[in-house]
Amino acid sequence: MREDSVESLRAEVRRQMDDLNRSLAAIEYRAVPLGEPDEIAALIALLRPEAGEKPLIRVGGPGDGGYLVPDDLDGVATCFSPGVSDRANFDLALAERGARVFLADASVDGPPISHPNFRFEKAFLGDALQPERLRLADWVAANADPADHDMVLQMDIEGDEYRVLLDTPPSLLRRFRMLVIEFHDLGSLLNHATLRFHRHLFARLLQDFAVVHIHPNNAMPVARLGEIEIPEVMEFTFHRRDRHVRAPRPPAFPHPLDCANLDDRPDLVLPACWHRAEIA
16 A cells, blocks of 8 residues: 555544544533533633733744733743643744743653753652642742742643642742643533532632633534533633733634644634623
8 A cells, every 4th residue: 555545544544533532522521410501601701811902922833832922021031831742832932032941741851842041851740749740839949030020831731730720829820921821621611520620720810810812722622511612622821910901802713823733623713602701
């Protein structure tokens, strides 16, 4: 069989497996005790992005590894970026702007590209109950200037973000001007037990940060309950409230700068219930 035919067959198998995984995920969430739709809608309403006076820019280029953030990076000298994959476009863009970028991931031996401003640590992030892992507070204390209150946190750690965020004191989180976090397993918002957990975590973040953008990752399925749609994985951009001035205009979805994480399938647009109040 020709090599191009083999690759075509492999691609078709991958697509079929993706479709199967999406179906299995939908079945899984129908099997758990569901939360009250009103409670789920209330949390989604709190998380609806709001436009700011500072426009959004794309940092890190198209595709996976690029994110939309407010045009408020002047003066950012430090970025912490746990979770290293085969791309480090966002990290490279900040390093080229002069920021020191601290990266951590135990699953790789280093970032896929090098830069003099990169500082890599072969470790996973975790919480106080995981002594073998690195806590965000300890990592920052060992590397950042204590007077630096304008850092950036970009985190994609495959579900461990919940442990890390709850383990991190709000006083430390407030030292970050922006948080760019990929949240996983968001379909569990439909579960009445985990809904309360998410509500607590997001309420904690919203005390000091405004959600300014959300982009669904098109590699994963969408959980549904009536008109409520929840993409399993979404990239959230938070802007610290003392830096954020809300604009009167509604945010645009999809944003003109949004790009699909995987370019072999259509991008996922943020469902209407996440940005249109009349859906709630």
